[in-house]
Amino acid sequence: MFSYYVNLALRSLRRNVVLTALMIAAIGVGIGASMTTLTVFRAMSGDPIPQKSHQLFAVQIGNWDPQNRRDYGREPDGLQPQLTYMDSMALMKSHAAARQTAMYVGGFALTPSNPELRPFQIQSRAAYTDFFPMFQVPFRYGAPWAAADDENHADVVVLSAELNDKVFGGANSVGKTLNLDGHDYRVVGVMEHWSPTPKFYDLNNNQFGKAEELYLPFTRAIDAQMPSWGNYNCSGDIGEPGWEGRLRSECVWFQYWAELPSAESAARYRSFLMNYASDLQRAGRFRWLPRTSLRDVREWMDYQQVVTNSARILVLVSFSFLFVCLLNAMGLMLAKIMGRAADIGVRRALGANRYAIFSQCLIEAGVIGLAGGLLGLVLTALGLWGLRVLLSEEVGRLTHMSVTDISIAVALSLTAALLAGLYPTWRAGQVQPAWQLKAQ
Amino acid sequence: MEIRPILSAMRRNKVGAVLIALQMAVTLAILCNGLFIVEQRLSLSSRPSGLDEANVFILTNQWVGNPPDLKARTQADLAALRSLPGVVAATVTNSYPMSGGGSSEAVKLNPDQKEASATTALYLVDEQGLQAMGVKLIAGRNFNADEIPDKAGFDDQVPPTAAIITRVLAGKLFPGQSALGKTIYVQFQKHTVPIVGIVDRLQVPWVEGDSWAADFNDNSTIEPFHYFGGYYHYMIRTQPGQLASVIQAAEKQLYKLNRARVIEKSVPMLEARKIAYKDDRGLAIILVVVCAALLAVTAFGIVGLTSYWVAQRRRQIGIRRALGATRNAIIQYFQTENFMIAISGAAVGVALAVSLNLWMVSSFAMARLQTGYAFVGAAVVLLLGQAAVLWPAIKAASIPPALATRGGA
Numbered sequence: 001m002f003s004y005y006v007n008l009a010l011r012s013l014r015r016n017v018v019l020t021a022l023m024i025a026a027i028g029v030g031i032g033a034s035m036t037t038l039t040v041f042r043a044m045s046g047d048p049i050p051q052k053s054h055q056l057f058a059v060q061i062g063n064w065d066p067q068n069r070r071d072y073g074r075e076p077d078g079l080q081p082q083l084t085y086m087d088s089m090a091l092m093k094s095h096a097a098a099r100q101t102a103m104y105v106g107g108f109a110l111t112p113s114n115p116e117l118r119p120f121q122i123q124s125r126a127a128y129t130d131f132f133p134m135f136q137v138p139f140r141y142g143a144p145w146a147a148a149d150d151e152n153h154a155d156v157v158v159l160s161a162e163l164n165d166k167v168f169g170g171a172n173s174v175g176k177t178l179n180l181d182g183h184d185y186r187v188v189g190v191m192e193h194w195s196p197t198p199k200f201y202d203l204n205n206n207q208f209g210k211a212e213e214l215y216l217p218f219t220r221a222i223d224a225q226m227p228s229w230g231n232y233n234c235s236g237d238i239g240e241p242g243w244e245g246r247l248r249s250e251c252v253w254f255q256y257w258a259e260l261p262s263a264e265s266a267a268r269y270r271s272f273l274m275n276y277a278s279d280l281q282r283a284g285r286f287r288w289l290p291r292t293s294l295r296d297v298r299e300w301m302d303y304q305q306v307v308t309n310s311a312r313i314l315v316l317v318s319f320s321f322l323f324v325c326l327l328n329a330m331g332l333m334l335a336k337i338m339g340r341a342a343d344i345g346v347r348r349a350l351g352a353n354r355y356a357i358f359s360q361c362l363i364e365a366g367v368i369g370l371a372g373g374l375l376g377l378v379l380t381a382l383g384l385w386g387l388r389v390l391l392s393e394e395v396g397r398l399t400h401m402s403v404t405d406i407s408i409a410v411a412l413s414l415t416a417a418l419l420a421g422l423y424p425t426w427r428a429g430q431v432q433p434a435w436q437l438k439a440q
Numbered sequence: 441m442e443i444r445p446i447l448s449a450m451r452r453n454k455v456g457a458v459l460i461a462l463q464m465a466v467t468l469a470i471l472c473n474g475l476f477i478v479e480q481r482l483s484l485s486s487r488p489s490g491l492d493e494a495n496v497f498i499l500t501n502q503w504v505g506n507p508p509d510l511k512a513r514t515q516a517d518l519a520a521l522r523s524l525p526g527v528v529a530a531t532v533t534n535s536y537p538m539s540g541g542g543s544s545e546a547v548k549l550n551p552d553q554k555e556a557s558a559t560t561a562l563y564l565v566d567e568q569g570l571q572a573m574g575v576k577l578i579a580g581r582n583f584n585a586d587e588i589p590d591k592a593g594f595d596d597q598v599p600p601t602a603a604i605i606t607r608v609l610a611g612k613l614f615p616g617q618s619a620l621g622k623t624i625y626v627q628f629q630k631h632t633v634p635i636v637g638i639v640d641r642l643q644v645p646w647v648e649g650d651s652w653a654a655d656f657n658d659n660s661t662i663e664p665f666h667y668f669g670g671y672y673h674y675m676i677r678t679q680p681g682q683l684a685s686v687i688q689a690a691e692k693q694l695y696k697l698n699r700a701r702v703i704e705k706s707v708p709m710l711e712a713r714k715i716a717y718k719d720d721r722g723l724a725i726i727l728v729v730v731c732a733a734l735l736a737v738t739a740f741g742i743v744g745l746t747s748y749w750v751a752q753r754r755r756q757i758g759i760r761r762a763l764g765a766t767r768n769a770i771i772q773y774f775q776t777e778n779f780m781i782a783i784s785g786a787a788v789g790v791a792l793a794v795s796l797n798l799w800m801v802s803s804f805a806m807a808r809l810q811t812g813y814a815f816v817g818a819a820v821v822l823l824l825g826q827a828a829v830l831w832p833a834i835k836a837a838s839i840p841p842a843l844a845t846r847g848g849a
Contacts, residue, residue, distance in 0.1 A: 022744050026737055033730060067554055109504040109702045118695070119504050121702045182505035225506070227670060241597045308650050309804040310723050313477065316800075317470055317727065321734055324466050328741035331459040335748030386729075390722035392715070423455065 002363070009364035016336060020368070023332045027372025027413055027420075030325025032379025033318040035401075035409045039384060041315050042405065043398035044208070044307045048196040049135065052259075053297035056134060057097075057266065058201075059256040061087050061277055062291030064235045079293055080233060081204055081304065082252040085222075092128065096272045097258035098265065099134045102218055103127035104254050105205050106226040108180035112167070122163065122180070123229065125202075125212040126221030132158070132189075134259045135201060140164075142174035142189035145217060149188075153219040158189040163213040178214075183224065185216065197397060200297050202255050203304040205230035208394040228253050258294075270294050322416065329368070330420040337361055337424045341431050348433035361425040362418065369417025373410045380409060446777050449753075456745055460778075461785035464821050467738045468789030469796050472817035474731045476797070476809050478724040484649055485717035485724075487657075489537040490606075490641035492574025492677060493709040495528070497687055498536055499674040500707075504700040506670060511590065513698060514668040520693050521674060522568075526682030529571035532667050533675045534564045534594060535645050537660075538709070538716035542645035543594065544653065547613060547661070548625040558612045560605070560659040561644035562627060564591065564667045565675070570604070572677045573642070578607060580620045580637030583664035593669040597628050600663040604637035608658035626661055633663070649720040683708055735824055742828035746774060750836040757836055758843030767837035774833035775826060782825035786818040793817060 013020040047053050060079045083091075088102035104126055111119045131137070132144040141164075145156045157178060164173055177184045195211040216226075225243045232253040239249025260266040270292075277290030295303055337344075344357055384399040450457050507513065514532060521530040535542030542563075546556035563569070567585045570577060587601040603624065610619035623632040642660040646653035678686045687706045694703065707715075750757070757770060797809035 019744060019748075022740055026741065029733055029737060033733065107502075109502055111504055111700070119700065119702050121502060121704055241595055243595075246595060309806075310650055310719065312804060313800070314723070314726065317474055317730055320466055320470050321730055321737075324463050324470075324734060325737055327459050327463045327466070328737055331456055331463075331741055331745045332748075334456060334459070335745055339748060339751065387722070387726070390718075390725055392718045392722075395719060395722075427455075 005360045005363040006367065008360060009367045012336075012340070012364060013367065016339075019332055019336050023329045023336075023368050024371045024375060026325045026328040026332070027369060027417055028375025028379055030322035030416065031373060031376025031409055031413045032383055034315075034322040034412070035376060035380040035405065036383030036387065037311070037314040037318040038408065039380065039401050039405045040387065040395070040398045041307065041311055042402075043197060043400070044311055045301065046197075047298060048198060048200045049297060052134075052136065055259055055261050056297050057258045057260055057269070057294045058296075058300045059083065059091065059258055059273065060293040060295075061273065062288070063087060063250055063252070063280075063286065066288055066291070076303075077293070079291060080252045081255075082231065082233065083254045083256045084250055084252055085247040085254065088254045088256055090276065091256060091258075094272070094276075097260055097269055099130040099259040100257065101128040101131045101134065102254045102256050103131065103202070104218075104221075104228055105202060105212060105230040106221065107229050108214070108226065110167070111179045111182070113179070122214050123212045124180075124214040124216060124221070124226065126216055126218045126226060128218050130259070131215070134257065135196070137194050138192035140190045140192045141172045142187070145188045150217050150219055153223050154217055155183065155185045155220060156188045156217065157185045158191060158215040159187055160191050160211065160213045161193045164190045180214075181224070198301065198306050200301060200306075201257055202230065203301070203306060204255070206394065207304075207306060208397055210397075222247070266294065322412075326416050326420050329372075329417065330423060333365060333368075333421050334424040334427065337428045341428075344428055344431045345433045345435070348431060354429040357431070358425055358429045361428045362421055365417050365421025365425065366414060368421070369414040370410075372417060373413030376413050377406065377409055380405075443776070443780070446773065446780065450777065450780075453749065456749070457781050460742060460745060460825075461781050461788065463738050463741055464782055464785030464825065465789035465792055467734050468786060468814075468817045468821045469792035470734060471731050471820065472793045472813040473796050473800070473809065474727045475817075476813050477806075478727050480807060481649055481720040481724045484647075485713075485720045487643070487647070488641060489643045489647075489709070489713070490573070490575050490639065490660075491537060491709055493713065495680055495683060496572070496574060496675060496677045497683060497706050497708040498539070498712065499676060499687075499690055499694070500671075500704055501674060501694070502671045502702040502704075504702070507700070510592065510668045510670075511666070514666075514672075516697055517674065517694055518566075520697055521676055521690055524686055524689050524693060526678050526686045526689075528677045528679055529568040530674060530676045531565045531569040531572040533569065533673050534667055535561070536563070536673060536675055536709075536712070537643040537645055538647050538712045539645045539673075540648075540716065543627075544644070544646075544656075545627045545661070546629070547609070547659075548629060549613065551625050551629055557624075558609060558659055559653075559656045560609055560626065560661045561646075561653075561656075563642070563660060563662045564594075564665045565662060566664065566666055569662060569664070569675075570637075570639070572675045574677055575642050576640040577604070577637055578640045579618070580604070580635070582637060588664040588666055591665040591667045597630070598665070599631035600627070600633045600665070602636040602664055603633045604639055604662040605635055606639055606642050606658055606660045608641075609660065610635070610638050612659065624661075626663075647716055649717075649723070735820075738821075739824055739828040742778065742825060743832060746778070746829050746832040747835070750774070750832050750839075753836075754839055754843060757839045758841055761839065761841035761843075770837040770839075771830075771833040774829050774836060778825045778829040779822070782822045785825075786821050789821065790814045790818055 061083060062079050063084055064080060066078055092102055107121055107123050109119045110122050128150050129144045129147055140161060149156050173187045173190060176187050198207045199209060232251060234251040239245045258269060260269050273292040274290060277292050280286045281290050387399045388396040518530060521527060542561055545560055545562050547558045547560050549557050566588055567583050570582050583602055589598045591598050613619060614622055619635050619638060623634050626633055644653050644657055644660055691703055691706060793814045800806040801808055
């Protein structure tokens, strides 16, 4: 019976090509617009590390006078999203979490061994070795540096796949050296391609940008005075001049993450942080009530308002557009079905019950939905291409459809078409056979 | 035109009429909010930066390692750049408008103030700075060559000797009085800095639509320093038409002086503008496309549904024609019908548009919609309806009166 209805639906759709095309186009365009924006929105707000997002926590410590708030900033509670050097070091020394890392983004000038080539810039991240297992960084060659390298301020680096391709032609470069700002570093590992979107572990600096090209021990980067290329914030007291003064200042420029596998360990860490801040209050460094915060990945993304207003506006507009397309398809379907009232009357008179009419019309709507969905997918691909052309490279990185996005598109268009078909179909079921036959 | 028969005919097609009216309402709401955002983003992205954009370019320089002779190297570079043919002026600077990177500082009028008087972007340039930027000095004077101390890196806490601020910042700090000769505390908050000049306009580095710096877009402070460090920008202004040739010569000349450096790319200010506003312009284009598609969908929906109504009423139309109605009367019938539907749709639409905007004001920090937009939107939707209904109406008018006598539908 189902295939017979599908057959009937196709015949009926062929009978009025213009109306059919209009309905498919309406649903297709609506799906195309809404899926284009939804894909970007999902990429912006999606969980970048779903296996562990509840075990990874960003740490905040209120080291600034809460009364001394600046007149901007996106943090609603006035806490700073980054830490000072002093606090980062104190927390690292305590080893209170299963894994932890302080980190910051900076850069070097790399001088190639071939004297013909000009030096070039590399964006680099200073971190502790826990960074790699914490954020599940995959390795192509070698491995993260050892914990001892952190303690010894060792001259070791881990390269991104892209940098390894660029400098070593993709070969296994473990054991080779790189000259960064006149100092040699030994390669201990090369990552597989890895670039979580959004870059949740450092949302302050280029949140949809690529992951850094090079990683080195935090302790070594501080020795090398690797300049911060990220957000560097001071309030009032900027400390003594020079690098040492910077390290002793209340300026915040380090991201700090802790891995806490269970709810108990998170609770313990929370009270550990509060104790730490209370001690500092007693010691006189904080002349205000101790404030700390621990947020997991999803909470952190909400707190840092990862999704831009532009993206929200686009989603709102495109879904309203889909709604208009739905109303449109509904009107057309109504016209089409009511135009066939006479046919329906004959079928009813010949013994078809309401249910049969109902399912026949609904299948017709479903066929339109599927066709509209396919058209919508093509238009979504086109729309995403358009976004890549029109928007910055950063946002362009968010324009790739996943399998989930495709299934959402198909499901959405089917639902849309069926919703649009529901009322016309119900009306079809209401057709009185006797009345229609008499009218003929 | 008799309205009553139209109403009673509509009563038999209630759902169809409601569907069209609703479509028009939502279309109107999106249309005027969408175009309002487009207008805002476009005017945002055409704000002047204050620089002589057509003739200024930026050359970002990073030294390899931490050479001890940074000052000498920087001075040699500057001398070379200034002697290139076609160069009007050149300076070192820590940042530039539309770059997206720089320093924002609290400005205070006395050091014990808890709440800052204003937030400002800080630009550090030398005696050729104003000329290299091409900003317009509207009061006071430029920096003198003898009041420009050295500053080795942004952290170097050398007291600044003077400041030139923008007109907007001056108005914010000293409303109703001249800022010239007054003193402020900025950056390290340890030293008073006298204001020696006021420029008409100089934007902060962060200008794009979603920027966190939107509140102080025109608050800039220029301080005189011979600034040098591992990483900084040369800002170079050329004679008109010489930009491209100077860019080429400049990079070559600097590499000739010293190879141990990285020059990522020289960026003309017009290029920097394109990059800074790419997302705002992109959003505007996307919204225009969506609005156009929306109008098309709504128009075709009206065409489709009205055509169906015409087909349904062929016989009645034939009878009316046989009874003496002119073609125009038939066309007018459908136009009036559509007008009535559109008017109710537009009424709902205006309300929807305003509430949508109010919601966006509260959740996206959007500006309030000017009511003009809603009425222009309503007019557009009404005209759209009339245009869309024309073709089916003309088809209806061409139904021959003879149809009435033939009996069949």
